[in-house]
Amino acid sequence: MSLAEHAIFLEPSSAGFLGDKLFDTSDRHLNRDGTLLPFARLREYWAARGVPVHTADALRSGAVRARTNHYWSFGMLDGYGELRGQPDVRLRGFVLFEPPLVLPAMYARLPALSQDFEQIHIHNTVGDLYSLDGVDAAKLRQLFWPQPYDVEQEPFWSRTERSDRFVIISGNHNPKFRKPEYYSKRIEAVGALASVDAVDLYGRGWERWFSKQSAWWPYWWNIRAIRRSFRGSCNSKLEVLSRYRFSICFENTPMRGYFTEKMFDCLYAGTVPIYLGAPDIEQLVPQETFVDARHCTDFRALHRRLSAMPATEWQDMREAGRAFLRGIGKRRYFDALMNICEMPFG
Template sequence: MGRALGGAASGQRDLAAARGGWRARAYRRSSRCRRPRPGAQAGRHAYRVAASAALRSAAQVTCSYAALATRNTEFHADRVFDPRAIAAMRASLEPMATPWLAVHAAARERGLRVLTADRVEAEGIDPRQVLVIAYDWTPDAERLIARGARPAVLVSFEPPVIAWWLYYHLEEVSARFPHTFLFEGARDRVARTTWFHPLYFPQPCPPPRPTGRPWSHRRFLAMINSNKALPRGRELARWLDRPRELSVRREIAGLRYRPIARDRYRARLRAIAAFAEHDDFDLYGEGWQNRHPAVEPALHAAAQRAYRGTVEDKLKLLAGYRFALVYENTRFSGYISEKLFDCFFARCIPIYSGAPDIAQYVPPATFIDVRQFPSFPELERFLRNITEEDAKRYVDAAHTFLISPAFESWCAERFARDVVDALVQTAEE
């Protein structure tokens, strides 16, 4: 939790350390993306660190566009900035999409129009008037920069096990951007010339509080996860849903940078198998109808016994359960996804397995840590012995956290403000 409270101060220290490197940056800067600074005598350092007030003023920047470059085609054509379009997307995309609504709104207040990268060419916009927000490193970002657009922000809501190419080449890629927003575990891997912003997975603020069932009427345990598994070794030959060459390259990258290979998919499947023996455990998510080639038949059969279909409203569903298994995609410092917060919002007690430093971000009184139990039978005994009074303590602790200043670091509006500040700073360089 201390780290959550100290994120802003840490960012300013990183900024001061990187200041000299910014001056030596190799890529060209377009003079069209500048605006006069308030106070000609203000020093470079003093201007940056003082000035949230100046940065957030109503002054307009000459560089009036920022392009979000992403591989996800469902975000293209500005759909990621349309609440109705986001509602029509796959449920798994919603947590990745909704923070950009806040960025779009915050940028508009500062005189910047944020659009998706494909719209730059479609609308005939001069790339030299465009700041690039690269969500991961994409061909669209590379093309825009080659045509004169200005790299500004590199960001990813994914950990190394998913965005493996980005993390493997992170020092090289981040050197092209003045600002990098990634999870804490990436801090030592980014280039020294970029300002590292520790990323807190953006959440809605104020947090939603759906009406849940009384404790006595709730079912025992749920898990909401897509059916994903990353193969290893000889299993690569049987992994049919990706090109073989790409799979081999990913495997090699994982040997050289271990977080790429540090997934939690097998652990998640073992948890499913352990609780699927009971009829009060329910599994939800996409893709469980078909067995992945890398998943053993016994594990798939266990998942099928507990599978209850896909989910339209996660919070409404979780509000009907006492507990939820929350297994992150990987163990990576600072990588805490929306799954944990969905439980907090729904007054459902999370059983957490993921970030090794979770207690530095979220109070331990708000969740049950899987690492405290040597086996699933012992975990199950603990859960079944929790009284309604015990449960209320977990739920109340989570509510206290959600209304505390510590939770502000997770707010989508905070993320949006920081991204837009980074865009404005880049335009002024």
């Protein structure tokens, strides 16, 4: 065991990333479409400055320990309890990637988290869809979802042979009566578009007809459409997206600031997103980069309109997406993890 002055420890969102797997970009399963690149870049940056970066199990086991140990959690509630109060450990930040719809128990813990950690990174700091009661709001910071790339991804972006069918890439999820949710809006889109044979559905779990995640009314009402449209899971979202001109790109819930990887995947692949999600989306990404599904009352009519979109207009939207990635997208999202973990020794 070496005793450096400082060390950084990251608690991943899942135990499957412990053992420094969070930084293993050679693992094609864990690093699908480059999702681990922000963590690998962070590690390389601090390693070049003599500061080791590991997953938090190395700190808990004592395998790596420094005079001051800087700890960030990316969504595991039970990982930091034994570290609380240790004089050589600073609980620097807790990052909430998921919205209250997905992890309500985590938001119920916000008052305690805001006492334990120096900062809380969250999709909005105004209490939209969660309560600020008992929360130290001065510690809240708006979260910008870290992205792997700051440019479009070749050869996907330049692919010319593309279908006019809409593509949806999403897992089959059941909100268990929690609201507001957009899972049912995705299924609604599948149902409408399948009636005119205009949609391809990819993702995990749709074929589990009798599972708990399928046990809700929108799924069973549209099961025939789901079966007709389902094309299996995909090893690379970018490769699948690159086969289509447009993608149904709906977030899980309409929460201010909740803007995830879904649109970025489309922009990387040169596919125009049909977006529904953050109500403040125009403040996060230029409106000319996407089709705003808030104005859609008929998915079949939307498909007819977009299928007839001139190639020049479609290309203008792609170019706007590319400019966003290289400009605001780089500053806010490509560099987001570095910004979360910046100046760790102050």
